[in-house]
Amino acid sequence: xxxxxxxxxxxxxxxxxxxxxxxxxxxxxxxxxxxxxxxxxxxxxxxxxxxxxxxxxxxxxxxxxxxxxxxxxxxxxxxxxxxxxxxxxxxxxxxxxxxxxxxxxxxxxxxxxxxxxxxxxxxxxxxxxxxxxxxxxxxxxxxxxxxxxxxxxxxxxxxxxxxxxxxxxxxxxxxxxxxxxxxxxxxxxxxxxxxxxxxxxxxxxxxxxxxxxxxxxxxxxxxxxxxxxxxxxxxxxxxxxxxxxxxxxxxxxxxxxxxxxxxxxxxxxxxxxxxxxxxxxxxxxxxxxxxxxxxxxxxxxxxxxxxxxxxxxxxxxxxxx
Amino acid sequence: xxxxxxxxxxxxxxxxxxxxxxxxxxxxxxxxxxxxxxxxxxxxxxxxxxxxxxxxxxxxxxxxxxxxxxxxxxxxxxxxxxxxxxxxxxxxxxxxxxxxxxxxxxxxxxxxxxxxxxxxxxxxxxxxxxxxxxxxxxxxxxxxxxxxxxxxxxxxxxxxxxxxxxxxxxxxxxxxxxxxxxxxxxxxxxxxxxxxxxxxxxxxxxxxxxxxxxxxxxxxxxxxxxxxxxxxxxxxxxxxxxxxxxxxxxxxxxxxxxxxxxxxxxxxxxxxxxxxxxxxxxxxxxxxxxxxxxxxxxxxxxxxxxxxxxxxxxxxxxxxxxxxxxxxxxxxxxxxxxxxxxxxxxxxxxxxxxxxxxxxxxxxxxxxxxxxxxxxxxxxxxxxxxxxxxxxxxxxxxxxxxxxxxxxxxxxxxxxxxxxxxxxxxxxxxx
Numbered sequence: 001x002x003x004x005x006x007x008x009x010x011x012x013x014x015x016x017x018x019x020x021x022x023x024x025x026x027x028x029x030x031x032x033x034x035x036x037x038x039x040x041x042x043x044x045x046x047x048x049x050x051x052x053x054x055x056x057x058x059x060x061x062x063x064x065x066x067x068x069x070x071x072x073x074x075x076x077x078x079x080x081x082x083x084x085x086x087x088x089x090x091x092x093x094x095x096x097x098x099x100x101x102x103x104x105x106x107x108x109x110x111x112x113x114x115x116x117x118x119x120x121x122x123x124x125x126x127x128x129x130x131x132x133x134x135x136x137x138x139x140x141x142x143x144x145x146x147x148x149x150x151x152x153x154x155x156x157x158x159x160x161x162x163x164x165x166x167x168x169x170x171x172x173x174x175x176x177x178x179x180x181x182x183x184x185x186x187x188x189x190x191x192x193x194x195x196x197x198x199x200x201x202x203x204x205x206x207x208x209x210x211x212x213x214x215x216x217x218x219x220x221x222x223x224x225x226x227x228x229x230x231x232x233x234x235x236x237x238x239x240x241x242x243x244x245x246x247x248x249x250x251x252x253x254x255x256x257x258x259x260x261x262x263x264x265x266x267x268x269x270x271x272x273x274x275x276x277x278x279x280x281x282x283x284x285x286x287x288x289x290x291x292x293x294x295x296x297x298x299x300x301x302x303x304x305x306x307x308x309x310x311x312x313x314x315x316x317x318x319x320x321x
Numbered sequence: 322x323x324x325x326x327x328x329x330x331x332x333x334x335x336x337x338x339x340x341x342x343x344x345x346x347x348x349x350x351x352x353x354x355x356x357x358x359x360x361x362x363x364x365x366x367x368x369x370x371x372x373x374x375x376x377x378x379x380x381x382x383x384x385x386x387x388x389x390x391x392x393x394x395x396x397x398x399x400x401x402x403x404x405x406x407x408x409x410x411x412x413x414x415x416x417x418x419x420x421x422x423x424x425x426x427x428x429x430x431x432x433x434x435x436x437x438x439x440x441x442x443x444x445x446x447x448x449x450x451x452x453x454x455x456x457x458x459x460x461x462x463x464x465x466x467x468x469x470x471x472x473x474x475x476x477x478x479x480x481x482x483x484x485x486x487x488x489x490x491x492x493x494x495x496x497x498x499x500x501x502x503x504x505x506x507x508x509x510x511x512x513x514x515x516x517x518x519x520x521x522x523x524x525x526x527x528x529x530x531x532x533x534x535x536x537x538x539x540x541x542x543x544x545x546x547x548x549x550x551x552x553x554x555x556x557x558x559x560x561x562x563x564x565x566x567x568x569x570x571x572x573x574x575x576x577x578x579x580x581x582x583x584x585x586x587x588x589x590x591x592x593x594x595x596x597x598x599x600x601x602x603x604x605x606x607x608x609x610x611x612x613x614x615x616x617x618x619x620x621x622x623x624x625x626x627x628x629x630x631x632x633x634x635x636x637x638x639x640x641x642x643x644x645x646x647x648x649x650x651x652x653x654x655x656x657x658x659x660x661x662x663x664x665x666x667x668x669x670x671x672x673x674x675x676x677x678x679x680x681x682x683x684x685x686x687x688x689x690x691x692x693x694x695x696x697x698x699x700x701x702x703x704x705x706x707x708x709x710x711x712x713x714x715x716x717x718x719x720x721x722x723x724x725x726x727x728x729x730x731x732x733x734x735x736x737x738x739x740x741x742x743x744x745x746x747x748x749x750x751x752x
């Protein structure tokens with residue numbers, strides 16, 4: 001038994017000359033919550049679709065639990081929540097869930113009690129109202145999301161892939177989703193989710209991979225990623241406005257790489273080899289009143305911006321998912 | 322294989338359970354019953370209404386023509402049961418006609434009479450007679466009266482020419498009935514007309530079911546695409562299995578419906594004597610049903626399955642290409658044109674099933690599922706030719722399924738504008 005739930009080596013995919021994914025390799029150990037981060041159009045959905053054998057990569061190999069993902073029964077151990085959600089509108093809730101479970105090889109008599117459990121747990125079946133016989137299009141959007149979510153987990157998959165799971169969720173469903181991800185991790189399952197919301201990723205993930213323009217920018221455990229990128233971020237807060245006094249300091253490329261200027265509050269990225277002490281001196285010399293000057297660990301959000309950059313986001317937006 | 326079964330089961334059960342399916346399937350037998358019983362019922366009703374006791378014949382000829390007409394007016398089939406209950410004949414002189422007619426008009430208005438017929442010397446001379454009544458608008462009934470007058474007049478004239486009454490009677494009783502029978506290599510094969518009607522019915526049934534269930538496939542694929550459920554399903558099964566399951570499942574729905582229809586039709590047909598006697602109809606004229614050899618039945622079934630597969634896969638490709646109902650209507654047009662092109666040749670092929678047009682249309686893969694079964698039942702087609710056409714159709718099915726599966730694979734996950742022909746070609750080549 002291999003330790004890796006997912007092992008991707010050198011996959012690539014292009015559409016009509018547009019490269020969606022190039023030479024991407026990923027390794028996700030079992031029992032881990034893994035974040036696939038990137039701007040819209042970075043190639044996250046394409047990567048996920050290749051893992052699920054919905055589309056074929058032009059090159060490279062994909063292995064799940066140490067076996068080829070094309071091997072019979074391997075994909076049945078996966079649960080998938082696509083970014084674009086949808087169910088058969090005219091089918092009843094129970095029939096849809098049964099159908100999707102049967103497609104994963106779960107017999108009806110096994111599926112039925114699980115369906116009941118989930119419906120109870122997500123309040124789709126209460127003493128007042130039982131939604132299991134209702135047709136999908138009679139359900140509210142939030143309830144449809146719950147049903148879709150149940151369908152992802154009904155066959156008790158070992159690896160759960162969630163594509164932009166938080167998009168379009170109301171706060172209550174978003175919380176339910178976070179709780180479930182934590183539960184899944186406790187139960188020893190592997191969860192991979194893609195998102196462009198760094199806050200969620202930072203709180204939920206053990207490891208992350210940031211991709212942009214179809215390429216891996218960095219990967220590793222959240223702690224390691226932060227440590228690697230640590231020490232170069234400085235937070236500066238002023239007493240009163242600085243006016244243009246600091247502009248010459250920030251323009252010095254030997255000292256400052258990038259500044260997030262919020263008028264009285266600054267997140268400063270030190271240039272490689274620059275000394276924070278030196279920067280502080282320069283700032284004080286301009287005559288501004290410093291309230292706070294602190295070297296901090298960067299947030300994933302900052303690491304993301306720093307490594308991918310605004311241009312990556314812009315370019316990525318025009319491409320395929 | 323298990324997953325294919327799951328997909329087939331869903332496609333089948335979801336459709337068979339729908340109200341639309343149940344209504345249409347049950348309407349079939351009702352329709353069969355109606356076309357079987359209604360003509361009989363109507364003709365009986367017609368006969369009863371024309372019952373002569375309700376028609377008065379006013380005879381001013383002075384030559385007994387009225388009595389003859391009354392005799393002719395009662396159809397032979399009713400004479401026995403009705404015990405010679407004939408129309409009342411009033412023999413009056415010409416001068417009393419206007420007064421009598423007034424009372425008759427009143428009687429008809431009061432619904433004591435259906436109508437009255439006036440024959441006079443002019444009738445004897447030139448065949449001119451008058452009929453008035455509530456049923457004067459009914460072509461059939463007026464024609465019945467007219468032919469009774471004609472027959473009476475004829476027998477009267479023959480008699481006055483010096484031929485005795487019984488000879489005259491037999492002379493006027495002449496009726497021509499042409500019974501046509503089809504002869505094939507294996508001998509007599511039932512009535513030619515019945516064969517043609519059967520062939521036409523088969524062609525039409527195939528056309529209707531292919532277009533109906535082909536469109537059902539199109540809608541099904543489009544639903545999966547537009548609701549985005551396709552992506553979830555495709556994370557569990559390959560698009561090929563999904564497509565196959567859909568085509569088989571919907572095809573099974575079509576077969577279920579048609580078997581119900583055929584079974585009810587056969588039931589009505591075999592039980593028609595009992596049904597008619599239950600309803601109090603006299604026995605219907607015997608129509609010999611065309612004898613169908615088992616091999617022909619197998620061929621018919623194959624034509625349905627292959628024709629359906631050919632068109633269903635094309636409709637599936639169309640469904641995967643489009644994103645809305647309006648687009649679907651446009652994009653499906655070429656496929657529907659192929660079907661319509663086949664059905665407009667049904668009429669000419671039926672009138673001349675051995676002609677060159679019939680042959681060519683029954684060879685082309687897109688029209689053979691409709692034209693060949695009709696040709697086969699209307700005339701004799703060699704087993705070799707049928708096998709060759711079936712083989713061609715199988716090949717055409719392979720091509721259409723192969724191309725459609727590729728379009729389906731790519732199209733199901735493509736949103737946005739409808740692909741051009743060139744883009745479609747790319748989808749097919751790279752999938």
